[in-house]
Amino acid sequence: MKTEPDAFSITDLKNSPKKTASWEGVRNYQARNFMRDEMKKGDLVLIYHSSCKNIGVAGIAEVVRESHPDLTALDKNSPYFDPKATEDEPRWYMVDVRWIETFKEVISLAELKEEKKLENMTVVKKGSRLSITPVSLVEFNHIKKMAAKA
DNA sequence: GCCAACGTTGGC
DNA sequence: GCCAACGTTGGC
Numbered sequence: 001m002k003t004e005p006d007a008f009s010i011t012d013l014k015n016s017p018k019k020t021a022s023w024e025g026v027r028n029y030q031a032r033n034f035m036r037d038e039m040k041k042g043d044l045v046l047i048y049h050s051s052c053k054n055i056g057v058a059g060i061a062e063v064v065r066e067s068h069p070d071l072t073a074l075d076k077n078s079p080y081f082d083p084k085a086t087e088d089e090p091r092w093y094m095v096d097v098r099w100i101e102t103f104k105e106v107i108s109l110a111e112l113k114e115e116k117k118l119e120n121m122t123v124v125k126k127g128s129r130l131s132i133t134p135v136s137l138v139e140f141n142h143i144k145k146m147a148a149k150a
Numbered sequence: 151g152c153c154a155a156c157g158t159t160g161g162c
Numbered sequence: 163g164c165c166a167a168c169g170t171t172g173g174c
Contacts, residue, residue, distance in 0.1 A: 127167040
């Protein structure tokens with residue numbers, strides 16, 4: 001899961017009540033579908049910091065609540081307001097994630113790109129804008145191993 | 151249903 | 163701040 005640390009970093013997640021936050025504000029159908037259809041309670045998640053000084057994987061979180069409506073879409077005062085969302089058809093969904101681990105150092109995008117095992121990872125590919133992308137078990141374990149070395 | 155125009159993302 | 167790569171919108 002990508003996030004801009006200036007807006008919401010892995011530290012913000014750690015400092016949230018119960019170290020848990022709803023992943024609100026996703027307004028892209030593919031990303032929404034991943035949350036709505038694929039992400040299950042107990043699934044582990046890599047937290048990726050984008051559009052910042054220190055780009056890369058910052059740590060690990062866990063899905064603690066499966067898909068439920070993202071009601072910020074109904075809130076006119078929210079930056080995530082969507083006039084097409086209604087109570088009956090909320091249109092946007094989110095999961096809740098809980099902080100598990102912050103890596104000692106962010107594993108940079110440049111480092112990720114150097115790893116042969118990660119060459120098919122969506123996030124290292126050019127022009128990858130999707131804010132939520134699947135990670136294979138092999139990729140996940142490999143990144144965890146890289147983190148342990150840091 | 152096509153596709154051009156436009157808006158957004160995100161690395162550099 | 164630039165720009166490439168996408169996603170979305172809306173006219174036809």
